[in-house]
Amino acid sequence: MLHRSIMRRRASSRSAPISCLLGPFVSDSPSSSPSREVFIQGVTLDGRTFRPSDWTERLAGAMSSFRPGGVRKGPAAHIGYSPYCVPNVIHGVKCVVVNEALRELEPMAWDFVMNFARDNRLQVVDACLLPGVESSKP
Numbered sequence: 001m002l003h004r005s006i007m008r009r010r011a012s013s014r015s016a017p018i019s020c021l022l023g024p025f026v027s028d029s030p031s032s033s034p035s036r037e038v039f040i041q042g043v044t045l046d047g048r049t050f051r052p053s054d055w056t057e058r059l060a061g062a063m064s065s066f067r068p069g070g071v072r073k074g075p076a077a078h079i080g081y082s083p084y085c086v087p088n089v090i091h092g093v094k095c096v097v098v099n100e101a102l103r104e105l106e107p108m109a110w111d112f113v114m115n116f117a118r119d120n121r122l123q124v125v126d127a128c129l130l131p132g133v134e135s136s137k138p
Helices: 017-021 055-062 101-105 107-119
Strands: 037-044 085-090 093-099 122-127
Touching: 037 055, 037 107, 055 085, 055 093, 055 107, 093 101, 093 107, 101 107, 107 122
Parallel strands: none
Antiparallel strands: 037 093, 037 122, 085 093
């Protein structure tokens, strides 16, 4: 189940996918909610599916070097996404889940992902993804 701690909703009120992605409200107090995340959904503000179909992997791949401890080195350096920017599919909607810790780690990277969403008119929701949520990797 995907719980939300929504402070503001940046998407259009006409959009249908939001209601099926988010469950009941939880308290906004910091003690009851894990780190906040922003969900960039693969649905435009006018309700169309965003293309290309691999946009989530491309965006998360571009952010893969922003991780705790810095850039990976060695043979496995190219494998894996940053824990701050992860592609996901939730209830059939492709999303990139961006942890707000990225804003503190690298403000320019945060601006890049948020400007990507704005420039492509993608729906963006502030929420938190709890462990055990029903989702799949793209």
